[in-house]
Amino acid sequence: MVYWVHIAHSIDRATLHRERCAEVPSNITRTDFWEGGWFDYPDKDRALTAMEQSGATDQKTCPLCKP
Numbered sequence: 001m002v003y004w005v006h007i008a009h010s011i012d013r014a015t016l017h018r019e020r021c022a023e024v025p026s027n028i029t030r031t032d033f034w035e036g037g038w039f040d041y042p043d044k045d046r047a048l049t050a051m052e053q054s055g056a057t058d059q060k061t062c063p064l065c066k067p
C-alpha cells in the first residue's frame with residue numbers, strides 16, 4: 001500500500017490519501033518538498049512524518065479514501 005501526501009503551502013494544508021484515491025492525479029510531476037505537491041510513501045508512518053515535517057497547520061486525512 002502506497003500513501004500519498006498532498007502538500008499545499010498556499011492554503012497551509014497537508015492531506016493524506018491512500019493509493020488509488022480519485023483525488024490523486026494520474027500524472028504526478030516531481031516537485032520540491034518545500035514547494036509543495038504530491039509525494040508518495042511506502043507506509044503510513046512515513047507519510048504522517050512527512051506531513052509533520054511539512055509544517056502545514058492544517059493536517060488532515062482525505063474524507064474520500066479515509067486512509
Ligand SMILES: [Zn+2]
Pocket residue numbers: 016017018021022023024062063064065066
Ligand atoms: Zn483521498
